[in-house]
Amino acid sequence: MLRISSLKKLVTDSMAIDLGTASTIIAVKGRGVVLDEPSLVAINEISEEIVAFGQEAGDMAGREGRDVVVRAPLIGGVVGDFERTKKMLAHFVKKARTGGSNLSLQAVMSMVSDVTQVEQRALLNAAEESHIGKVFMMEEALAAAFGAGVLPTDKRASAIIDIGSATTNIAVVAKGNVITSTSERYGSSAINEVLATHLRRHRGLQVGEETIEFLKTTFASAYLPEDITKTIEVRGRDVQTGSPAAVEITTGEVYPIVESIVRRIAEMIRETLTELRPEVAADIYDRGVILTGGGALLEGIDKYLRNFINLPVTVSDEPRYATVHGLLKMFDDPKLLERVSRNEVSVLQNAEIPFEA
Ligand SMILES: Nc1ncnc2c1ncn2[C@@H]1O[C@H](COP(=O)(O)OP(=O)(O)OP(=O)(O)O)[C@@H](O)[C@H]1O
Ligand SMILES: [Mg+2]
Known part of the structure; x- marks a missing residue:
């Protein structure tokens, strides 16, 4: 016999949405990650x-x-191109829904901590357009922390560093609260930019984004490789003649270019960690920092950071999914969800909707 409670479970989809600049990741309770696509x-x-x-x-x-x-x-801020963000989100939500569209839907969505009221309003509005019955918004850093295994009951502080495509967020959390959160509009895609610039200026080759991404994810690393003469062929367009062309590039040539960006990220992290209160600093001294986000997948970035900040550095399991996993956990703890959710009634009801055409 079907009880009411199980019926209820059947008719409600609980969805976690991480709307990132580079990728949108959606997980559904009971099914895990169901969508992971470029934004x-x-x-x-x-x-x-x-x-x-x-x-x-x-x-x-x-x-x-x-x-x-x-x-x-989403590039250039949360509301960069709002109408299209809205349509994209609606498309992804529809695709991620369980078995057609008859289920009611509640969702928890992340937002960066320095989001403005206008941007927050815009995101909520986008979610409403996706026919989500109820939307909770929570701070991305907190979701990433929970997803990386930090317990909301833990009274000691943990440092979570999310290296995304366009942003790096450094957050310290304790007892399910954010103590500090600093975000810089600078992330892993800066590596793509310097690699492309180097190839164009010094090797006379214009390359596309897919080629650069491949070079970064399969060939680049944050430590000086043992064999600096290992080569890879990179193809594109000759700057001088315009013809299709290729150049060979070595690990030794790629390393300093990548390192210049990794160093900037590391300096940012070191800087932020000098501003902690003594008790918090003591916790972090013990525990070190946890890396999340796609940028954490760069070969050797943990090792590089460990040397740079002199603290333990760990990469969370499936770092790209830390945020969405943390969001999904919120459905197991409605009280916590209510406490951490940042939907303000005033924002929901009174704000104008500046983006309607
Ligand atoms: N194996 C890898 N090695 C190096 N970098 C990687 C790897 N896989 C993904 N990345 C990089 O991670 C970045 C994307 O990370 P993520 O999916 O966390 O970004 P996002 O959440 O969409 O962006 P943001 O947080 O800035 O909005 C991209 O710049 C991508 O190139
Ligand atoms: Mg992200």
Whole structure:
């Protein structure tokens, strides 16, 4: 016999949404991560219509048809391109829903800690458009901490460093509260930029984003490789002649370029960790820091940081999924969700909706 409680479980989808600049990740309670796609849309320039979302748009990037451009609507702040962000989110939510669209839906979504009221309002509005019955917003740093295994009951402080594509967030949490959170608009994609610039200026080769991403994720590292003569062929377009071309690049050539960015991130982290109160500093001295976000997957970045800040550094399990895993955990603890959720009634009811066309 079906009891009411199990019926209720059947008709409610509980969804965790991490809307990142680089990727959108959605997990559903009971099913885990169900969607992980680039935060991209492909737009027909003539009709202004969106012709593809997510992975499909990503596959077009750099090889778009004549009238098509691929855009990352979240780049340049949360409300960079709000109308398209909204449509993209609605598309992803629909795709992630369990078995069609008849289930009611509650969602918890993350937002960066320095989000403005206007941006928060915009995100809530976007979620409402996706036909989500109830949306909770929580601070991304806290979600990442819970996802990385920090317990909301732990009275001692933990430091969580989320290295995303466009931002790095350094947060210290204790007892399920954020003690400090500093965010810089500087992340792993800065590595792509310097690599592309180097190839263009010093090797005369223009390369596309997919090629650079491949170079970064398979060949680059944050420590000086033992064999600095290992080579990889990089293909693109000759700057001088415009012709299709290729150059060979070595690990020894790539390393200092990558290191310049990793060092900047490390300096930022070291700087932030000098501003802690003594008790908090003592906890962090013991425990070190936890890395989350895709930037934590750069080969050797943990080792580099360990040397740089002289503290233990660990990379969380599945660092790209730390935030979404933390968000999902909130459904097991409604009291905690209520406490950490940052939906302000005033924001919900009184704010104007500046983005409606
Ligand atoms: N194996 C890897 N090695 C190095 N970098 C990687 C690897 N995998 C992913 N990345 C980088 O991680 C970044 C994406 O991280 P993540 O998915 O956490 O970003 P995001 O949450 O979408 O961005 P943000 O937090 O800035 O909004 C990209 O710059 C990507 O190149
Ligand atoms: Mg992120």
